Amino acid sequence: MELKQYWNIVKRRLLLIALMIIVVCSAVGIYSFLFIKPQYTASATLIVNDFKDSAELLPSIDAGSITSTIGLIKTYKEIVKTPSMMKKVLNEYPDLANSYSELSGKVSVGSVSETQIMTITAREDSYEKAANIVNAVATVFQKSVPELMKIDNVSVLDQADPTEKRGPVAPNPIMNIAVAFILAAMAGIGLAFLLEHLDDTVKNEEDVEMLLGVPVLTSIPRFKESDAAERGTTTTMTRGTGRGSNVSLDT
Numbered sequence: 049m050e051l052k053q054y055w056n057i058v059k060r061r062l063l064l065i066a067l068m069i070i071v072v073c074s075a076v077g078i079y080s081f082l083f084i085k086p087q088y089t090a091s092a093t094l095i096v097n098d099f100k101d102s103a104e105l106l107p108s109i110d111a112g113s114i115t116s117t118i119g120l121i122k123t124y125k126e127i128v129k130t131p132s133m134m135k136k137v138l139n140e141y142p143d144l145a146n147s148y149s150e151l152s153g154k155v156s157v158g159s160v161s162e163t164q165i166m167t168i169t170a171r172e173d174s175y176e177k178a179a180n181i182v183n184a185v186a187t188v189f190q191k192s193v194p195e196l197m198k199i200d201n202v203s204v205l206d207q208a209d210p211t212e213k214r215g216p217v218a219p220n221p222i223m224n225i226a227v228a229f230i231l232a233a234m235a236g237i238g239l240a241f242l243l244e245h246l247d248d249t250v251k252n253e254e255d256v257e258m259l260l261g262v263p264v265l266t267s268i269p270r271f272k273e274s275d276a277a278e279r280g281t282t283t284t285m286t287r288g289t290g291r292g293s294n295v296s297l298d299t
Contacts (some may be wrong), residue, residue, distance in 0.1 A: 057244045058237060065236030072232035073225050080224045086216035087171055090178035090208035092186040094166040096121050097201045117164050117201075124166060125157045127196065128189055136192060141184040144177075154178075155185055165205070171217075179208035 058065070096117050127133060134148035134155075145151035158167045168189075170181035186204050194200040250256060253264040 057240055061236075061240030061243065064243075065233065065240060068236040068239070069229060069232040072235075073228050076228035077221060077225050080219045080221035084219040085173050087173060087218040088175040088178050088214055089169055089171050089217050090175055090182050090214070091167050091169045092182040092204065092208055093206040094168065094186060094190070095203050095205050096124060096164050096166060097203070118162065120201075121159050121164070121166055124189075124193075124202070125159060127192075128157045128168065128185065129155065133185075133189060133192065137184050137188045140188060141180070144181050144184060151181070154181060175212065175214040176210040179210040179212070183207045183210075 129152055131148055131152070134152045138144065138148055138151060145154065154170050154172060156169045156171075158169065159165060160167070168182045168185050170178040170185070172178040172181065186207065190202045190204055193202045250259060253267060256264055
């Protein structure tokens with residue numbers, strides 16, 4: 049099929065495609081604006097040193113110690129999400145969640161590539177709750193490291209401020225509607241081609257040639273009443289006495 053034929057198929061089913069796009073985008077928009085609860089995120093930042101000793105100064109920190117500390121961060125990231133750590137947080141802050149598994153689902157841990165920085169992020173339905181969670185997890189983790197690793201090398205650089213006003217990070221209705229528009233358009237076009245493939249009726253000269261394998265010698269154009277009026281001719285239909293209908297043209 050040529051590109052023009054593809055375009056003709058789309059044009060014939062344009063109403064169907066447009067209807068699908070309108071319905072899907074409207075449904076996604078209504079759901080995003082009215083039914084999805086806004087979500088907020090807050091983050092706390094920690095720094096992991098090779099050691100933390102006030103008697104030692106910066107000159108003793110070399111590239112090798114930094115490299116080993118970066119490797120240690122991978123261990124710390126796993127420790128933060130363990131059930132034992134979440135249980136410790138809930139023991140000190142029981143209002144944060146109903147269970148340690150629920151609390152763990154709200155918390156994520158990341159790190160800045162090739163640095164000694166760790167970030168603890170929480171997601172909640174209010175920024176205040178999210179800030180309280182990350183601050184609690186960061187504090188409990190900092191206090192637990194000396195006991196677990198026999199070294200005190202974690203410091204909290206930045207805590208989240210529960211009183212700060214932040215906008216929600218989800219949902220994003222505009223993005224949802226844009227994605228819905230693209231998917232609905234693709235689905236509508238695909239449905240149009242499917243219906244065209246299943247439709248075996250003859251519509252034009254090309255269909256006749258393809259079906260019979262012979263060229264079309266002539267065609268009768270569709271005659272509309274408006275065309276007759278433009279030429280000063282009126283067409284009347286009268287019921288005859290026979291079984292069919294007789295057509296008479298008055299000029």
